[in-house]
Amino acid sequence: MRTRTLPFPEDIVHPLSGSVATRLLLTDGRRARGRLAFVAALAVVAGLLTASPSFASSVSGATFTGGTGTVSSGGLLYAKQGGALTLTVLTSADTKCVDVSGAFTTQASSSTAKSSWTFTSTAGAGDGVQAVTATASPNVNGQGKCTGPSASMQASFTLDNTGPMVTAALSPVPNAAGWSKTNVGITWSATDAGSGVGSGPTPATDTVNTNTAGIVKTATATDRLGNGGNGSVTVKLDKTAPTVGGTWAPAPNSGGWNNSNVTVTLTCSDALSGIKSCTGGGRVL
Structure with missing residues (x-):
């Protein structure tokens, strides 16, 4: 059986890998199948040449x-x-x-x-x-x-839509009922969990020097975005001691004397903080 090589116009080179499609050696009896194989090879390479690559964006x-x-x-x-x-x-x-x-x-x-x-x-x-x-x-x-x-x-x-938290510290610290008996100093502070304190507190300090059953003191602060916050504290100051009085029985004579046993009863009063305890009095023999 004779063999011969079919003429090809040129070798086919893959543009990315550089591989060359091999020439086909055909026998006369297999020429048709060889041509089909050649066409298939052309189709594969053409697909590689024309297919759009798929890129992933980053x-x-x-x-x-x-x-x-x-x-x-x-x-x-x-x-x-x-x-x-x-x-x-x-x-x-x-x-x-x-x-x-x-x-x-x-x-x-x-x-x-x-x-x-x-x-x-x-x-x-x-x-x-x-x-x-x-x-x-x-x-x-x-x-x-x-x-x-x-x-x-x-x-x-x-x-951050919330202003700073403004708090007061009192000196001296009031008693359990909230009262002080000497002049009270107030120191204000501000904290902000978001952008941070931009200004304040205003005022930074304050005082209460006169008796009061309760005066409200306030201060303000703003954060770095301009959100405002404020704080308040009530100060109660009583620097005046209670008044203590008493009665006794029987009543004394005009000279203030008694000639029998005397029972003394004390009374206590306070106009501001009130009476915590009032003890004393009794019977004088």
Whole structure:
């Protein structure tokens, strides 16, 4: 049986691997099958040449920055209600669509791929960490949905709509009933669990020097976002000793004398803090 090599216009080289399609050595009896094999090889290589590679988008950064109504403290971004927020998402250069979900939901797409995406939002009510997830995809379909292999990254900011806590320390410390008997000094302090104290407390100190059945003293402070807080304390001061009186029986004569046993009964009174105890009196023989 004779064999011969069919002529080929050129070897077929894979553009990525560099492999060459081998020439087919055909016998006269297998020429038809050889041609089919050659056509199949051409189809495979053509598919490799024309197929679009599938890339997965990636996310290299997702960060919130703020405008009016926001402040950075300790590496965190705080925002009060109405504060202006901007989310910047950095992706691989093949990205055409980005979804944002979580604390707020939005989407952006582009007919041409790009690597930087920005989204704006406004801070809401409440307190605490607010997180979003940014997901990048290489394509967007006809329904406007992100498609293709994707990757995601989280970003967060912290809502702070509560002002500082303002508290008072009294000196001297009042008794169990809340009363003091000497002049009272007040020292105010402020703490804030969110963005931190921005100003105050105002006043920082105060005093109470006159008798009072209860006077309310107040102070204020604001945090770094402008949220206000206030504190109050009631001071009760009684620097006057009780009044002690008494009666006796029988009553004495005009000279103040008795000629029989006398029973003395004491009475105590106090116009402010009241009487804690009143002891004494008795019978004089």
